[in-house]
Amino acid sequence: xxxxxxxxxxxxxxxxxxxxxxxxxxxxxxxxxxxxxxxxxxxxxxxxxxxxxxxxxxxxxxxxxxxxxxxxxxxxxxxxxxxxxxxxxxxxxxxxxxxxxxxxxxxxxxxxxxx
Amino acid sequence: xxxxxxxxxxxxxxxxxxxxxxxxxxxxxxxxxxxxxxxxxxxxxxxxxxxxxxxxxxxxxxxxxxxxxxxxxxxxxxxxxxxxxxxxxxxxxxxxxxxxxxxxxxxxxxx
Numbered sequence: 001x002x003x004x005x006x007x008x009x010x011x012x013x014x015x016x017x018x019x020x021x022x023x024x025x026x027x028x029x030x031x032x033x034x035x036x037x038x039x040x041x042x043x044x045x046x047x048x049x050x051x052x053x054x055x056x057x058x059x060x061x062x063x064x065x066x067x068x069x070x071x072x073x074x075x076x077x078x079x080x081x082x083x084x085x086x087x088x089x090x091x092x093x094x095x096x097x098x099x100x101x102x103x104x105x106x107x108x109x110x111x112x113x114x115x
Numbered sequence: 116x117x118x119x120x121x122x123x124x125x126x127x128x129x130x131x132x133x134x135x136x137x138x139x140x141x142x143x144x145x146x147x148x149x150x151x152x153x154x155x156x157x158x159x160x161x162x163x164x165x166x167x168x169x170x171x172x173x174x175x176x177x178x179x180x181x182x183x184x185x186x187x188x189x190x191x192x193x194x195x196x197x198x199x200x201x202x203x204x205x206x207x208x209x210x211x212x213x214x215x216x217x218x219x220x221x222x223x224x225x226x
Contacts, residue, residue, distance in 0.1 A: 004157075006157070032211075032212075034213070036216075041221075042219075043216050043217060043218045044158075044203070044216045045216075046213060046214070046215055046216070049212055057212070057213075091155070093158070095158070095214070099211075100210075100212070101145045101207050101211040102163070103160040103163050104148075104214055105160065106157035106158040106159070106160075107157050108157040109155070109157050111155070
């Protein structure tokens with residue numbers, strides 16, 4: 001199987017600070033990684049798509065200066081929530097896939113709480 | 116952005132019964148995928164059906180796809196307590212540059 005590791009699973013930070021979330025594909029090379037945000041009892045909202053070595057493509061309404069995405073290698077993507085505010089509190093999930101138009105494998109998610 | 120709508124939004128059935136969830140979407144697709152999510156966890160991929168396929172099986176799962184109606188269904192047969200979860204359909208754009216999720220169905224299997 002394909003394993004995606006997301007870290008940390010939970011983080012509490014103070015308002016105004018930045019938080020970095022890592023997403024790693026452990027046993028495969030991911031040409032594409034996706035970042036989603038999920039509110040309680042709701043669906044996943046795609047934030048951005050990142051391809052290794054190129055800039056992330058952000059969905060409409062997602063602030064790219066607020067949510068910095070880096071896809072430095074074929075096995076690692078990071079999401080940095082900058083100057084976090086309480087309204088950024090949410091469940092963030094990454095996924096990765098080997099090739100276009102194939103299934104995606106998901107990390108376990110990160111519960112971010114901004115106080 | 117959201118692609119599709121699942122219905123029902125919530126479904127409770129007795130263990131052993133079959134559960135059917137439907138998904139509709141709006142744009143053209145390369146494939147449609149179904150995922151399961153247990154509360155507060157990541158998603159698990161269940162099955163992928165390509166746009167030129169009409170039906171696919173995997174164990175107790177049966178997925179159909181009707182591209183003319185832009186709809187899909189997921190059937191879980193002989194449901195078990197462990198099937199309690201949220202189920203999402205997701206569409207993969209023809210360019211393969213994004214996977215967009217529907218709103219999901221919360222399935223509860225009653226013992």
